[in-house]
Amino acid sequence: MSISVVVLGDQEKIVRQIEGYRGELMVTRVCSGVAEAIAACDTGMADVLIVADAQLVPPMEQLDALLMRQTAVVLFFDRPEDWKPLPDVLHLPADSGMAELEGRIKGVVQSLNHSGTDGTLAVPEQEDDSTGRNGRIVSFWSAPGSPGRSTVALNYAVETAAAGKTVVLLDADTYAASIAIQLGLMDESASIAQLCRAIDAGSLDVARLNAACSLVQVGEATMRVATGIPRASRWPEVRASALQRAAMLLKVHYDVVVLDLAPYIELDEQLSFDTQAPQRNAVTVEMLQCSDELFMIVRADSLGIPRALRAIDELEEALPGLNPKIVFNRVGASSTGRSPKRRLIEAWDRFGPTHQIAGYLPEDSAACNAAVLGGSPLLEIAPRCLLRMEIRSLAGINSTDSPKKWNSRRFRSEA
Template identity: 70%
Template sequence: MSISVVLLGEQESMVRQIESYQGELIVTRVCSEIAEAVAACLTAGAEVLLIADAQQVPLMEQVDELLSQGTAVVYLLDGSAAISPMPEVLQLPADIAMSDLEQRITATVRSLKLPEGSPERDDRETADLEPRDKGRIVSFWSAPGSPGRSTVALNFAVEAAAAGRSVVLLDADTYAASISIQLGLMDESASVAQICRIMDSGSADISRLNAACSLVQVGDTTIRVGTGIPRSSRWPEVRPSALRRATLAFKDHYDLVVLDVAPHIALDEQLSFDTQAPQRNAVTVEMLGCSDDIFMVVQSDSVGIPRALRAIDELEESHADLQPKIIFNRVSVSRSGRSPKRRLIEAWDRFGPMHDVVGFLPNDSAVCSASVLAGSPLLEIAPRSSLRMEIRSLAGIKSSNLPKKRVSRRFSKSA
């Protein structure tokens, strides 16, 4: 087995070392410019881009493009080089022995050829990481329409934070971001766009990611909120792979990362372009793919349920490994008839796919309207409402120690 290598950087000594070692690595081209090296890898299908010059650092967008086609990216760094650690990129000391270099590169190339999500690939990707407790990523998804997904996601995050967990809430809805409005944050800076720019710069510094978010006080606790894109024309600023890396970085430092994602998952935007183009729906697909739990919010009426069934069919056709958990929202006698929970379960068992139903949220339009009007979550505007109790239960929190009075909030941009 031979591994084709494109070398970036005029390092004749490295070429001589690889050739004299006579192992599996074969240098097919030496490039002095980043654009030349990336183009050589993409057109010739090279298996490895070996970067021997610390001054030649490709953009993360270029790195993602190489990784997507199965080209491993390897940095050889000397002791003085200062490059932020980047996930999915192999970084090795410049004085590494050729036997170790070939072994590490071979293992990386083989791991890229394994199917996404396979246990072997996951083991290789985490082999060099120090053992540590990580948080969980929870996504809230729905069929097209307005089933109340953002309201549920927001209050789920608030209840988890009130229970003592450290929480980050990211509005990844590229069609109709609304978390900032529901919290009274009239800020058009779009935190998720700033977060993606930080990741694209090659940095995964959690302090910079925190600074891009708004720190929101809710009751006696706080949550970090990454506000979404307020204008649809700006959605190409959110690169799916960059947001995925940022989400995983938050997961390393927080107990819970809550995502509010758009309903659409069809990746058909590239049909309108002759070259690679940003894909709006790819954000949803990436976020669902990296989630530990996926909650699908379903509006419990004759319109919402058929929409949900069609959305799940579409999800299973393209991403059969994703298993959303069902939450019926706006449950009421007027929408579902007498004994609404029983009727919904019967209808889902008869027509729905084999996905667990984990929650029934009551229809409380008056409370929800008051919450939006005040720019406050249910914990503050209606702490004893039945809707809040159900969301607390959904988050695994017992309905005890409820606040006796409303506590005011203040918003601040984190330092």
């Protein structure tokens, strides 16, 4: 089996080494510019891109595109240790022997071929990580139609933080971000875009990601919040693979990473002629794929349930293998009649797929409206309401205490 190689950089020595070794590596093209090398890899003629010049390392966005197409990337020049480690990129000094070079490249190619089919990108473990955490990513998704997804995601994160866990909440809704508004944070800086810029710069420093987030006090606990983009037109600033890397890195340092996702998963941009064009819904698609736990919020009425059924069909067709947990929201007699929970169970057993029903959240417009008006979660506005108790149960928290009303939250710029 031969491994085709594109060399980026005017380094005849490397080409002579590869051709003289007569192993499995075969040079198919030598490129002097980044655009030429990327175009050559796009044609499918390369299994590996070897970057032989430190001045020609492609930006992280282009490296991610190559890795997603299962093209390995190798930095092969003097003093690669001077470079910050780039995720999924192999760093080798130029004086490495050909046997080592071929062996390492074969390992990378095989790894991409076996693990790159799920569409996820890895974040290498950091040697100085002393947290010892094995966090998880919890995503909240729904069909279109405002079923209360952001409200549930926010209060889920708040209750998890109040239970003593370290939590970071990411507003990844590229259509209608609302977490900042619900928390009274009129933030135009778009923390979610700052996270992506930090990752695109090759940073794996969690302190830099923390600095981009707001530190919010909820009750007697704190959590970090990455606010969403304030205008939907800014969606290209939130690059899917960069946000995925950020979430995976935060997962190493936090107990729970909570994601509020947009409802749309269609990738219509694949029909365009420009295959490098950003895809608006790619953020939702990639974050769904890397989630450890996925809650689908369903509005419990005659409009919300049919929408949810259609959305589940689309999800199973586009992303097979995902197993969303169903959460019925706004459950009440006014929308479903008497015995609303029993009626929902009967309707779901008759028409719905075989996904687990994780919870039934009662209708409480008064508490939700008061929370939005006060820019605070239910923990502070309505600590004794049944809706808050059900969200605590959804988060796996037993409500055995008698809750008290907390004082208003105070925001901190940085810990």
